[in-house]
Amino acid sequence: MPNERLRDALLRNGLTLEQVAKAVGVDQKTVERWITKNRTPYPKHRHKIAAMARESETYLWPDSIAPERKAETAAAELVQVFPHRNAVPVELWDRLIKEASETVEILVHAALFLVERPRFTKDLTAKAAAGARIRLVFGDPESSSVALRGEEEQLGDGTLAARIRNALTSYRPLVGVDGVEMRFHNTTLYNSIFRFDDEMIINTHVYGFQGAHAPSLHLRRLSAGDLFETYSESFESVWNLAKPATF
Known part of the structure; x- marks a missing residue:
């Protein structure tokens, strides 16, 4: 084969x-x-x-790659564990966003906290113009998976969908920008994924907790590693199931 x-x-x-x-x-x-x-x-x-x-x-x-080597390399790929996403230092987000030059991939429901940064969409536009590939996947505000997640996080009826729509207004300037693609997914979001070239922040999701209060992992890709690649393949699977975002 x-x-x-x-x-x-x-x-x-x-x-x-x-x-x-x-x-x-x-x-x-x-x-x-x-x-x-x-x-x-x-x-x-x-x-x-x-x-x-x-x-x-x-x-x-x-x-x-031998299983024992995979385990050792996976441990080396894990840079740091944070007790919740809010504990990820602002300086780390700043560096990841600033240094990314080839790939930005984000899988979330809303990622409203990112567009609270005044220059975030402008930075993505500039990176796309310089040749970076930007792929953003949001929860479909009309989907059953978003409604269920809102219930599980005890947010109140329609709150998560409204949060997504609110975030999308800030992402609107990226519509039609060459190099930027945005889609809606209707999948169970086991983890939010924020990839910037060869580094990732993985925001795990815990039943009954909002994403900001769930643990996060900082990963750095290694050639022989498996951990980073697992989340990268997960992103690709959701991307292939997602549909073009409508604003």
Whole structure:
């Protein structure tokens, strides 16, 4: 079975078989076999290819990393645990937003706290103009999942939907901006995901608690890691199920 993840990653980054072969010091036919026959490269080659393809080793070759190494690397990916989202320092949010240059992916219900920052949408617009890919997924205010979450968080009938609509008015300037895509989801939001290039804030969700009062994880992506990639794949799954946002 071909390694479609590797093929896609190379194509997405404009890398030819010849370029990869030259970079890692192997024959072009060897690189072709890594793709068409799903052969697994040596570790030193995997690391270099993953860096070139801007993907993790565990994503490109899921079975190549020993379980014990995966566990060790996952622990290294976890930078810090915060008792609740409100405890994440403002300085950390500032740095993540400022330094992101390639990817911003946000999966939330409303993320109203982000647009309380006066320059947030302007910063996203500037990043998109500079070539960054911005993908924002909000809870559909008309959906059953939003209504249920509002009940579970004891917010009162329609409160969460109203909060989402309120947030969307602040995100409206991003409508039609090249490089910015926004969608609505109707899924169970197990975690809010805030990705800025190779770092993430994961806001876990706890039954009966509002998101701001639930624990948060600061993750930093490592090539051989699995933790960051798990949340990245989760974002992608929700994104593929979501529909274009309407304002």
